[in-house]
Amino acid sequence: MAAPDARLRRARWVVLLFAVGSAVGTAFTGGVIGVLNEDDPTRAALGTLGVLAFSTTQAGAMYVVLTPWATETARRRWLVAFLLAAAASVPLAGPADAAEWETWAWLGGSLAGSAPLLVGRLAGVALAVAAVAASGAIGWWAGGSVPTYLLLTLVNGVAVAALCGVPMWLWDLLVEAREGRLAQARLAATEERLRFARDVHDLLGHTLSVIALKTELASRLAAADGERAGREAEEARTLAASALTELRQVVHGYRAVDLAAQLDAIRRVLESSGVRCTVTGPPAPLPEQVSALLIPVLREASTNVLRHSRARWCTIDIGGGIGDGDEVRMTVVNDGAAGDGPDAHSSGLRGLADRLAEAGGTLRSGRDGDTFTLDITLAVRP
Known part of the structure; x- marks a missing residue:
């Protein structure tokens, strides 16, 4: 893709911040509320660690995935870090206020909604299903309401997917439209050059062929019939001068269109x-x-x-x-x-x-x- 101008860069940052903020904000806000409601200091501390690790790595992973010039190594590292943090958040944040607030359902919903953007459509759907299943299992293990866990994870997942997916879809359309305009400008310039090249070819092709034949004939006649060779050379010179005049007229017409x-x-x-x-x-x-x-x-x-x-x-x-x-x-x-x-x-x-x-x-x-x-x-x- 061609280097974006300042307005396109600003639009990209708006889309990026909105998409990342929607996904990370859902997980972080829901997780922090659950941690603050937890009465056990140990669970609260572990839950805080899990929420922070999940939110930080998710933000980094989404940033590198949505940045065209990020290296493949950086994308792979951030994705692995996020998946490890998501797995670690199950035992760390899962028990925090599990029965009252369903803390991990907020993290699981954010994971399910952002998964298609991070790992692709098929792998993302599989990861989203795994997140919903893990949320239901945490609800059963913690003694909470399994249907509530599942419903909250699904609702958060759909909301995050919409808030992330729609801006990115619009961004892709914007980039494609810009590339289309640049391609159209290049095509218009190329078509004009081809038209002018055809005009020059039509004008000079036959004349240059005749000049080549006459100069070749003059060269052959030079030793045997100098007078005729001179006439042929003079005709070739006249043709060349005429072709030059016609070429100038074509160029003038090209520049002086109505x-x-x-x-x-x-x-x-x-x-x-x-x-x-x-x-x-x-x-x-x-x-x-x-x-x-x-x-x-x-x-x-x-x-x-x-x-x-x-x-x-x-x-x-x-x-x-x-x-x-x-x-x-x-x-x-x-x-x-x-x-x-x-x-x-x-x-x-x-x-x-x-x-x-x-x-x-x-x-x-x-x-x-x-x-x-x-x-x-x-x-x-x-």
Whole structure:
């Protein structure tokens, strides 16, 4: 998975704390109440030790299991420690106020509810069944109500499973959605590169083949018929110059796509990625040279929205530029600013700013909280 941004890290901590707090809080609260109600100091002390060991190792095990970058060794160690602490809590905490409060039923319910998250679905179900059975056995051994022990363990187990499982399910959906947006941005860029590559291949494939044949013919004729060899070489030179001119025209066309079509394409791409996009185009068609400068900025801005932010909305506004000397202003705003912005090696917007400066334009960017603004001004020149 790609490195999460600050907002995703905060969401993960909220989910993690909620899931761990639900499971550990159930065991710790119920266990502590039972220990405090125990009249025998020895049982109370042993029960406290059992509850603390159970809660501490459970918190550690859930943390490493729900942390993607935790090592397999750390996960295995914490899981083994938790299972040993859970087994030890039976003789330690089980007798504490067993008849009145059913102390271990709270621990058993927390164990049963968190087991599927810790050891997997099948092993988790088996562990949950074992916890319910152990709770009933403790109730029988301690002289308490076996049905009460079983019911309390089941109710706590279902509650913990719901409180832990639902947030983790939502977290998985959030991560998958983020990965989908990144993949969609990469796919859009790849498709555009493939389209351009096909155009270049179609343009140059035949011409280069003819040039290769003519230069080969000129080489063979050089000794026998110098005049004809010269003609063939001149034709090859003419074809090469023509191909270069056509290639420049293709590149120019690639960079100078119709501004209205580009705005519509960017809006559709952003909205298909879950970003609400509002576009306000220029009041009148802009000169080709102005559009050619604005379109790369639009592409870079939309790419940044898809790749480097968690935007929910984006607005693109282009105004002015009716006649020569008038000023065109384009503003791109989104609410997905995160982190400290582009790193020191990022050159996308910097390169565009240099190109605009050569044409007498300016590019400014700013951040206000989670809102990122890109502001471009450019004069319409004859």
